[in-house]
Amino acid sequence: MVEIEHISKSYDTLKAVDDVSLTVARGEIFGLIGPDGAGKTTLFRILTTLLLPDEGRATVDGLDVVRGYKQLRQRVGYMPGRFSLYQDLSVEENLEFFASVFGTSVAENYDLIAPIYVQIEPFKSRRAGALSGGMKQKLALCCALIHKPEVLFLDEPGTGVDPVSRKEFWDMLRSLRTQGLTIVVSTPYMDEAALCDRVALFQKGRIMAIDTPEGITGAFDHPLYAVRSDNMYRLLKDLRQMEGVADCYAFGEYAHLKMQQDAPAEKAMKGIRAYLESKSHQDVEISPAEASVEDCFIELMKN
Amino acid sequence: MNRFAAFIKKEFRHILRDRRTVLILFGMPVVQVLLFGFVLSNEIKNAAIAVLDPSNDAESIALTNKLVSSGYFRLEKTLNTTAELEPAFRTGHIKMAVVFPPDFAASQDDNTREAPATVQLIGDASDPNTATTLINYANAVIADYQLEKAGAAPGVPVVRAETRMRYNPEQKAVFNFVPGVMTLILMLVSAMMTSITIAREKELGTMEVLLVSPLKPIHIILGKTTPYLVLTLINAAVIVMLGLLVFGMPMRGSILLLAGECVLYMFVALSLGIFISTRAKDQMGAMFMSALGLLMPTMLLSGFIFPRESMPQVLQAIGVIIPATWFNPVIKGIMIKGVGLDVLWKETLIMVAMALFFLALSMRNFKDRL
Structure with missing residues (x-):
């Protein structure tokens, strides 16, 4: 057409x-x-x-x-x-x-x-x-x-x-x-x-x-997690410095965390929680996330 | 045809629903004609003058009375010394002063004197037009007075000029203003309003939709201009009626010819309006371009307010390409002198050429894409 x-x-x-x-x-x-x-x-x-x-x-x-x-x-x-x-x-x-x-x-x-x-x-x-x-x-x-x-x-x-x-x-x-x-x-x-x-x-x-x-x-082939804590600004900053993180950006009221390598979700989330608590974040919430078109757009834009 | 009719209907709705547009269309012509007709006139009546008359004899008093009784002047002040002249002018109380010599009557009668009797006229030239007019009036009155005196003493040959003002014996300024306002209003409504209305479609984005439709550019142009052509014709009729009924202008020529010439002038103005709209991006731009490019020159350079003969060469040349320069004499010719096409063919042809030229130009410039 x-x-x-x-x-x-x-x-x-x-x-x-x-x-x-x-x-x-x-x-x-x-x-x-x-x-x-x-x-x-x-x-x-x-x-x-x-x-x-x-x-x-x-x-x-x-x-x-x-x-x-x-x-x-x-x-x-x-x-x-x-x-x-x-x-x-x-x-x-x-x-x-x-x-x-x-x-x-x-x-x-x-x-x-x-x-x-x-x-x-x-x-x-x-x-x-x-x-x-x-x-x-x-x-x-x-x-x-x-x-x-x-x-x-x-x-x-x-x-x-x-x-x-x-x-x-x-x-x-x-x-x-x-x-x-x-x-x-x-x-x-x-x-x-x-x-x-x-x-x-x-x-x-x-x-x-x-x-x-x-x-x-x-086509989005990285593990993705939605993370939240009491301080979004500090959360983004800290997560970006964590080892094994490919990208991290604000996504609504959550931070979307893109990891470099596949790993069992339970284990990965545990690691993230431990890292955030060591940085004294409160009310930490972590869950696996489905990639949306926006996540793909952001990924494509960076390449 | 249905398309075209729908377009015109839509256009009339735009015009009649916008209070400002209606006001400009129908209020402005009336107000302008009335203003120019009643308020602004270059005739002067009852101008304040001062008289310094050290001789104070029968002759000087007679001349002063003659001046005042002419109706042009009003004796505001009687001065006693020359020192009082400056303050009187400065405060703006007087527009002109008449200064007599100490022995006015004696100097007149004494033929053996070398210098003749003199009267000094002093004008306030901070307003040069008024000053010149007043001095001319005063000179005329003095000349008249002199003639009377000479008539009383036989043996002195005298040339008396008989003047007659043809077509407008009372020299009514409104005879000049009505045609002038007509050139201005028709230009304003036709050119400015059309350019604004087309620019408005661009500004609001509706032009985009019109272009992506089977409407041809000629449909859009004609649809936009036809309503204004009709309304302008009504305007022209209103102005002429005001001139005839309120200001007593004559209608010596053919009213049909006048209507035809009006339509021709409107075509020129409308095509100018379309041309401007092809250049302007928004309503503001269209307004500025028509105000500066069309209205100002129409008012100032066409000979409506200032005589073209006294303009510098350059401005005269610019005046030639202004449609009103040619339309103004046509209206005056038809209404006041009662002449027909046999006299006005040159002006008419020039306007026809202008209409064709600008119409072709604006059609060429009207893009059927963005």
């Missing part, structure tokens, strides 16, 4: 996208995971025909993004990073406008947006500017879907939205996928990676890994 071959794009001296190649299959939710400034938006703008690549080629739904851009614009749905709605128009007016811009009507494709639109329909005469972040996001999604696109590009849809709305949003994406829609989504939130079918880990314009979320975490 989306094929990218050796795409590069620079702004002055900054290489925003650097020799990226990837393929997205039809009916897949593909996640582009990376921090702010990784080049996700630039790549999205190239795929949605808004920017021309310096090098390489890309096709979306069989159409070249450079030469076939006019036809392609009929077939893609695009939701930019900022909520690109008309704040002074009502929910209903926004939807109507985007429908007629694509030469269709709300009634014609109502089925597609219905599950999402019913949630904001009670507020249909409210101005878009007065909606909450989560509702704006739903409206923007409706507007991007109203012309029944083949591919949906969502650039950081979760930014500025509360966790509950984010979860609802992902449920919607999953149900859209069952209708055969291909979805390419970018996000800086590592926890959202697990919700995609496949992800590309993106950093400084380059792809570090492409795989299913399970494949990514499965």
Whole structure:
């Protein structure tokens, strides 16, 4: 559905996208995971025909993004990073406008947006500017879907939205996928990676890994422990000096401790506890941890 | 077509829902015309003057009375010594002083004297325009007085200049201001408002979505400008009506021709607005560019406020490329002189050329990518 071959794009001296190649299959939710400034938006703008690549080629739904851009614009749905709605128009007016811009009507494709639109329909005469972040996001999604696109590009849809709305949003994406829609989504939130079918880990314009979320975490081949004590700052400092430690970083309210060598968990945890107590840490808590996409991202970034 | 209609509908909603836009669109033209018409005028009435008259004879008193009764001057102060002149000017109480010689009447009647009778006029040139005008008025009154005297004494040949101010016998300043304000307002609404509204779509990110849609650039441009074209036409009508009904301007030429010329001028202004919006990244930028690049020159260099003939060569040359320079004489020609295209063809052609040029330029610059 989306094929990218050796795409590069620079702004002055900054290489925003650097020799990226990837393929997205039809009916897949593909996640582009990376921090702010990784080049996700630039790549999205190239795929949605808004920017021309310096090098390489890309096709979306069989159409070249450079030469076939006019036809392609009929077939893609695009939701930019900022909520690109008309704040002074009502929910209903926004939807109507985007429908007629694509030469269709709300009634014609109502089925597609219905599950999402019913949630904001009670507020249909409210101005878009007065909606909450989560509702704006739903409206923007409706507007991007109203012309029944083949591919949906969502650039950081979760930014500025509360966790509950984010979860609802992902449920919607999953149900859209069952209708055969291909979805390419970018996000800086590592926890959202697990919700995609496949992800590309993106950093400084380059792809570090492409795989299913399970494949990514499965490739993590070091023992990992979650450790906690009464003093996080000192804990991180002390753990980094311990023998046999590969890496240690804050992870929520725990410190994630990556060991260099495999060892029986019980024995390793005992050793860590003894070490921490010798450094007079209180309330020490240690447990084995499953590697998450974020752990993999951090590992890949260091290599 | 449906697409286009939807776009225009959306645009009207933007305009009518923003109170500031509505105020600028409909409040400003009225306020500007009324302000320029009533408050700002370069006619001077009842200017405060002082008289220093050591002779104090029948002639000097007669001349003083003539000055005061002309309506232009008001006798604020009678001075006794020349030393009082400076303080009177300094405090700003008087704009002009008239100084008579000690023997005014005697010096007039005495034909054997070498030097003729003199009256000294002193103006406050810290405001040069007012000073010049006052001195001219006073000179005219004195000349008149002299003529009367000469008429009483036969045998002296006299040339009397008969002046007639054609088209505007009362020399109403508003005849100049209404066309001037029109050039300004139409430029403001057409160019500035369109450039801002396009820049707003860029700033808010909605332009990104519009571009990734089957809308062609020409649709976006026409959709953005059509509502403003309509509103500007209404504005032009309001200004003309105010001129006719409130300020008694004549409408001697064809009103249809005037409407046509207005539309032409708006096309020039709109295409300038689109051109600016292709350059500006946000609303602020668009506003600055149109204010400095369009409004200031329209006001200062088009000949609306300052006569172009007295400008330095460079500014005159810049004035040539300002649309208002050509539109202003067209309005005046049609409304005040009642002339038609047979006279105004040159100005019209120049505006047509400008419209085509800027339209082509802005179409070329309007990118259908980011």
